[in-house]
Amino acid sequence: MKKIILGSLVVFLFSSGCDTTQHILNGLPTGTDNSVSQVAAGLKEALSIGAQNSTNRLSAVNGFFSNAALKILMPPEAQKVESTLRSIGLGSLVDKAIQSMNRGAEEASKSALPIFSNAIKQMTINDAMGILKGGDFAATNYFKEKTSGPLTEAFRPVIESSLQKVEATRYWNDVFSAYNKVARTPVNTDLSAYVTEKALAGIFLELSLEEQKIRKDPAARVTELLKKVFAQQ
Numbered sequence: 001m002k003k004i005i006l007g008s009l010v011v012f013l014f015s016s017g018c019d020t021t022q023h024i025l026n027g028l029p030t031g032t033d034n035s036v037s038q039v040a041a042g043l044k045e046a047l048s049i050g051a052q053n054s055t056n057r058l059s060a061v062n063g064f065f066s067n068a069a070l071k072i073l074m075p076p077e078a079q080k081v082e083s084t085l086r087s088i089g090l091g092s093l094v095d096k097a098i099q100s101m102n103r104g105a106e107e108a109s110k111s112a113l114p115i116f117s118n119a120i121k122q123m124t125i126n127d128a129m130g131i132l133k134g135g136d137f138a139a140t141n142y143f144k145e146k147t148s149g150p151l152t153e154a155f156r157p158v159i160e161s162s163l164q165k166v167e168a169t170r171y172w173n174d175v176f177s178a179y180n181k182v183a184r185t186p187v188n189t190d191l192s193a194y195v196t197e198k199a200l201a202g203i204f205l206e207l208s209l210e211e212q213k214i215r216k217d218p219a220a221r222v223t224e225l226l227k228k229v230f231a232q233q
Helices: 002-015 018-026 033-059 076-087 091-121 125-132 138-165 168-180 191-215 220-231
Strands: none
Touching: 033 091, 033 125, 033 138, 033 191, 076 091, 076 168, 091 138, 091 168, 091 191, 125 138, 138 168, 138 191
16 A cells, blocks of 8 residues: 555646646655655656656567667668659669668667666656756656666667667668669768667656656546655645
8 A cells, every 4th residue: 555655646747837846845744755755766667667668669570670660771962862762663672772771770779778777776756856846857757867878888789789680780781772873972871870860869758658647647536646655745
């Protein structure tokens, strides 16, 4: 019961505005450092679940490819190439290259959860309170700050390997070899860097959606549990 109440308190605080959250935190009796620590622990658990849900969705087959908001398409500098190839009957080659890029991102996403988990473990009480009292995307911004570097380092080699495994590099080379035969200016794009950047953007977008679910969770049932908490004061 105690764990349920603490979890409900976290959801309520997370879904409340800054003023409401500060008012509730200020209302805790003096010397309740342990209570604040438990609320912070509850937030960590909520973030862990959100991170797991996000990475599970994106690392599944078609996690990127079938999601219109996340699907990785040709880089802007290559879109003219894509149009040209489609116009001369090589659309299937382009489609294979696009699918392969998304498969690489899906494979790399499997390595994200341990990195997010480490960032959550290192989260201080001040960090947690900052997220609770922060803006709509405070948790996502925390993850961006703490994990962008490690994620890039982890994703890049996995994506390079994945692109080779699903033959994306071959399709990519085939696409531009065909184009460069008739183009005055050859195109040379770092495919793995591009896919890595897009994969990270997709991960953080998915995290932001999870954060919004937590912040906008209906509070009616939670309010009753909060009454029980404050009735004990």
